[in-house]
Amino acid sequence: MxxxxxxxxxxxxxxxxxxxxxxxxxxxxxxxxxxxxxxxxxxxxxxxxxxxxxxxxxxxxxxxxxxxxxxxxxxxxxxxxxxxxxxxxxxxxxxxxxxxxxxxxxxxxxxxxxxxxxxxxxxxxxxxxxxxxxxxxxxxxxxxxxxxxxxxxxxxxxxxxxxxxxxxxxxxxxxxxxxxxxxxxxxxxxxxxxxxxxxxxxxxxxxxxxxxxxxxxxxxNFYGTTGPAINDVHLEFVDDGRVLKVHVHTSPVAAMYLSGPGARSRHTFHETASAITSVTEVDPARMSITSHTFEVDLTVSGPARYAGRGTGQRHIRVSCMDWNRGRAWSNPLFF
The missing domain is CATH 3.20.20.140 (Metal-dependent hydrolases)
Known part of the structure; x- marks a missing residue:
């Protein structure tokens, strides 16, 4: 673990x-x-x-x-x-x-x-x-x-x-x-x-x-991948432990994901990607991201947020996808 x-x-x-x-x-x-x-x-x-x-x-x-x-x-x-x-x-x-x-x-x-x-x-x-x-x-x-x-x-x-x-x-x-x-x-x-x-x-x-x-x-001490690289992931608690920041750094990718129990997941992509109206507008060199910080309010739904029903231990894992649909995923990080 x-x-x-x-x-x-x-x-x-x-x-x-x-x-x-x-x-x-x-x-x-x-x-x-x-x-x-x-x-x-x-x-x-x-x-x-x-x-x-x-x-x-x-x-x-x-x-x-x-x-x-x-x-x-x-x-x-x-x-x-x-x-x-x-x-x-x-x-x-x-x-x-x-x-x-x-x-x-x-x-x-x-x-x-x-x-x-x-x-x-x-x-x-x-x-x-x-x-x-x-x-x-x-x-x-x-x-x-x-x-x-x-x-x-x-x-x-x-x-x-x-x-x-x-x-x-x-x-x-x-x-x-x-x-x-x-x-x-x-x-x-x-x-x-x-x-x-x-x-x-x-x-x-x-x-x-x-x-x-x-x-x-x-x-x-490893991550799995079909293409992209996950260069760094680290966690930071702020606001007296009420907010969790997850800092992620990758090779150029189309999207990053923060996965938690059930539907407790987040994603992000380049700010211009949401404005695409034609496939001819896709420019991976311009629309890739390499870093992002996810913020999670740990007070929502009580202190057990991001915990499963087994041990009650909270966890997240990080993944990303590049423009060729290659993916990489971290191992679960328990906190």
Missing amino acids: IFMTATAATPARGPHFAGPGAWFRGNLHCHTTESDGNVSPSDAAAGFANLGYDFLAITDHDRITDPATVDAHGLCLIPSVELTASAGLLGTEFHILGIGIDPSTVLPPRTSPGRVSSAWLRNQGAAVFAAHPHWSGLTVDDLMGLTIDGIEACNGGTTLDSLKGEAFTHWDEGLLRGASWTGLGTDDTHWHTLDRGTAWVMVRATERTPGALVSAIKAG
Whole structure:
């Protein structure tokens, strides 16, 4: 959980924007010929190196592809796996990502319940995420029973093959019910179609090593994106804590969003965008924004505003969209 300890006098910047280190781009969901992918592990690494990535987790189904056996092509390879487990409330399988796991580890059987396999991965020191909940037919109740750090909010591969790759509604409901999940962007690359470079994470870590990257991912020090960059988000309480200011800085985008529980959301766009009367008037260079401060009156509807019904902990998350419909989203910021 990313908890913001801002006071009226001291703004708080999320650790995933102000922590030590640098930003690293990576994909945390990729398959090869070691399971049901179409290219070898070394060719997969070459493909992502050519896209300018810094790291890759090869998550073959129910087996760990040892990075020591792979030509990394300059990438940092994180030993990882996608475990199959049974069974959701609607009879569907769980697919659970374990990011950062000893390649010599003997995996649990596919028949293990999801709650058992997810807890087992956590005990192995992995960062644990539920893969493509919408595609898998999982309910939020299914997810609440797992031991996970988060879920795939956007899975590019299952968006391409079935339009079931997004799970933002699962994510938001889980947060409302007291979960502290983070939200990945991944490709779920199988090398079948255009399933690479569609969604990724930007991780802020102290160094580009498996240990440092996994530690940062567990801490939530990343954001997901399909294109834009979120450069900074920080919170500031003013007026004796009655008003929350959320300062956002991004790459040039068409719109920014502040999302809270239920309908408690805001958006903003360039002041000239509302005057568009013809598509020929759209000029992204002129109509983009790169910073905005959202102001939230925390006294409206009582002190629990922006809190869900689970723990009562208040939270927001920030997202943006560029003129090509690319999106980026922060992890939830609790305050």
